[in-house]
Amino acid sequence: MTRPLRQVLAEAQSVPLEIGWLPETKATAPALPPEEPPAVVPRGSGVALDLKGVGKSFGDKRVLGGVDLQVRPGDFLVVVGKSGCGKSTLLRLLVGLDRPTEGEIAIGPGRDGGKANARIVFQEPRLLPWASVLDNVAVGLPASLSSEAAWKAAETVLADVHLQGRADDWPSVLSGGQRQRVALARALVSHPDLLVLDEPLGALDALTRITMQSLIERVWHAQGFTAVLVTHDVAEAVALGDRVVVIDEGRIVLDLAIDLPRPRERGSAALAALEGKLLDAIFGVAEVVY
Amino acid sequence: MARLRLSSLTPYALPAAVIAVWQAGSALGVISDRVLPAPTDVVAAGWRLALSGELLANAKSSTARALAGLVIGGGIGFGLGLLNGLSRAADRVTDTTVQMIRNVPHLALIPLVILWFGIGEEAKLFLVALGVFFPVYVNTVHGVRGVDGQLVEMGRIYGMSSWTLFRKVILPGALPSIFVGLRYALGIMWLTLIVAETISASSGLGYMAMQAREFMLVDVVVLSILIYALLGKLADVLARALERRSLAWHPAFQNH
Numbered sequence: 356m357t358r359p360l361r362q363v364l365a366e367a368q369s370v371p372l373e374i375g376w377l378p379e380t381k382a383t384a385p386a387l388p389p390e391e392p393p394a395v396v397p398r399g400s401g402v403a404l405d406l407k408g409v410g411k412s413f414g415d416k417r418v419l420g421g422v423d424l425q426v427r428p429g430d431f432l433v434v435v436g437k438s439g440c441g442k443s444t445l446l447r448l449l450v451g452l453d454r455p456t457e458g459e460i461a462i463g464p465g466r467d468g469g470k471a472n473a474r475i476v477f478q479e480p481r482l483l484p485w486a487s488v489l490d491n492v493a494v495g496l497p498a499s500l501s502s503e504a505a506w507k508a509a510e511t512v513l514a515d516v517h518l519q520g521r522a523d524d525w526p527s528v529l530s531g532g533q534r535q536r537v538a539l540a541r542a543l544v545s546h547p548d549l550l551v552l553d554e555p556l557g558a559l560d561a562l563t564r565i566t567m568q569s570l571i572e573r574v575w576h577a578q579g580f581t582a583v584l585v586t587h588d589v590a591e592a593v594a595l596g597d598r599v600v601v602i603d604e605g606r607i608v609l610d611l612a613i614d615l616p617r618p619r620e621r622g623s624a625a626l627a628a629l630e631g632k633l634l635d636a637i638f639g640v641a642e643v644v645y
Numbered sequence: 646m647a648r649l650r651l652s653s654l655t656p657y658a659l660p661a662a663v664i665a666v667w668q669a670g671s672a673l674g675v676i677s678d679r680v681l682p683a684p685t686d687v688v689a690a691g692w693r694l695a696l697s698g699e700l701l702a703n704a705k706s707s708t709a710r711a712l713a714g715l716v717i718g719g720g721i722g723f724g725l726g727l728l729n730g731l732s733r734a735a736d737r738v739t740d741t742t743v744q745m746i747r748n749v750p751h752l753a754l755i756p757l758v759i760l761w762f763g764i765g766e767e768a769k770l771f772l773v774a775l776g777v778f779f780p781v782y783v784n785t786v787h788g789v790r791g792v793d794g795q796l797v798e799m800g801r802i803y804g805m806s807s808w809t810l811f812r813k814v815i816l817p818g819a820l821p822s823i824f825v826g827l828r829y830a831l832g833i834m835w836l837t838l839i840v841a842e843t844i845s846a847s848s849g850l851g852y853m854a855m856q857a858r859e860f861m862l863v864d865v866v867v868l869s870i871l872i873y874a875l876l877g878k879l880a881d882v883l884a885r886a887l888e889r890r891s892l893a894w895h896p897a898f899q900n901h
């Protein structure tokens with residue numbers, strides 16, 4: 356089952372990497388124009404996603420069915436839904452960890468017409484406890500890269516997630532948020548075309564989560580990859596997404612475009628109204644008891 | 646500074662006290678010379694044997710046997726443990742057999758081993774290798790099985806080859822358990838060797854003790870026993886140092 360993905364990655368990784376590609380991020384995020392392409396030309400091109408009638412069954416249990424979804428290159432898609440509705444299953448299909456039992460998924464093409472380089476960040480950081488922070492980040496690089504080039508690339512991306520100076524630490528001495536930033540750096544270092552995040556901030560406290568959200572938004576804006584984020588948090592969904600889809604019992608029940616300028620003002624009336632819409636779709640208006 | 650040095654000596658306070666009581670008991674005649682010679686007599690015997698070169702020769706030949714047996718038995722146990730930990734098929738074929746053999750106390754094989762190999766070196770190597778095989782094997786299998794599946798999945802997604810996955814994820818993940826097996830094996834190694842040398846040998850510490858018994862040299866017998874204790878402790882210290890070095894990432898080994 357995992358074979359196709361390994362092939363995808365192996366091919367994607369044979370593309371020569373450019374090192375030191377990320378522009379310096381400023382402490383205060385600049386106001387981002389909503390539709391215009393970013394000022395810095397992203398070196399990782401986003402890929403388009405095209406899902407047609409995609410479904411997945413485990414035995415005779417249909418977990419996902421009839422999912423039609425088109426995502427433009429460089430878009431930020433957020434997926435929300437109740438626990439067990441099939442969000443992780445959808446992500447696993449997207450990165451090729453599993454194959455759909457119905458329908459078709461087209462991703463790409465990636466840079467130079469090659470296969471797309473897809474990376475995933477999980478809810479848990481999944482760092483190697485016996486490798487330093489720097490070596491953990493280097494896991495995201497192709498094995499063919501010389502160790503000096505790998506260290507340089509890893510150091511650059513560590514600075515992007517504000518972990519410069521922690522390169523030689525063991526993961527066990529980092530805080531939860533720092534560990535998740537290392538995991539993010541590991542996914543970013545190979546310069547992905549598609550970044551898939553499965554509740555990456557679910558285990559973090561509310562304040563750390565807000566910091567991490569703007570970090571993710573900033574690297575996404577700087578690099579221009581296509582992002583797919585799964586979250587339980589509707590505030591996070593409306594803060595980050597160009598588009599939010601709600602999944603219920605394996606189907607898309609709402610597809611909501613969000614045309615607000617970035618960075619978005621948390622707690623604004625516009626966002627609150629959108630959050631309400633999402634919650635209604637998730638729980639079904641009829642179910643809500645007043 | 647003084648406090649630090651004092652606390653590092655704490656573990657040796659009890660053995661020192663025992664020796665002091667023992668010496669006092671011998672000096673006062675409470676402990677008979679026939680039963681237990683005074684520590685000073687044991688030291689004198691040690692000095693005598695060291696000067697004659699006997700002590701070093703015997704300690705060397707015992708250590709060489711111990712290490713050779715450890716390398717052979719531990720190597721096979723480690724290899725088979727990895728194989729069975731990684732491959733369900735190999736495990737199904739061999740594990741039941743291994744577990745059956747494991748339930749036979751390996752020292753019970755001594756008569757058979759003497760029949761096979763006589764009293765040559767092979768007999769002792771065989772017994773030591775067999776003794777250390779099981780703890781290394783069992784703990785290696787356990788360690789490999791216990792590696793976090795989420796990390797393995799991560800490695801796959803990040804495109805690691807099977808060899809890289811083994812080197813970077815599975816082996817380091819199994820290492821803490823493998824070290825438990827190694828330290829356990831070291832204890833069995835000395836035990837087996839002593840018994841084997843006591844029964845049949847023409848050199849080694851066990852042989853030295855048996856010779857001394859024939860000539861009623863109680864001090865040399867006690868000396869042999871003390872040297873075993875020291876060598877056992879030394880092996881454990883070395884294994885711990887190795888463990889500390891290779892598991893520096895482990896929270897249990899930090900800030901010490």
Ligand SMILES: Nc1ncnc2c1ncn2[C@@H]1O[C@H](COP(=O)(O)OP(=O)(O)OP(=O)(O)O)[C@@H](O)[C@H]1O
Pocket residue numbers: 413418436437438439440441442443444445
């Ligand atoms: N390998 C599998 N075999 C059988 N059933 C599975 C498998 N993987 C997932 N499922 C089932 O598919 C359904 C959807 O699972 P999924 O992990 O996609 O949910 P989720 O939306 O990510 O939930 P959560 O928000 O709790 O993470 C669940 O009912 C789950 O039991």
Ligand SMILES: [Mg+2]
Pocket residue numbers: 442443444553
């Ligand atoms: Mg999930």
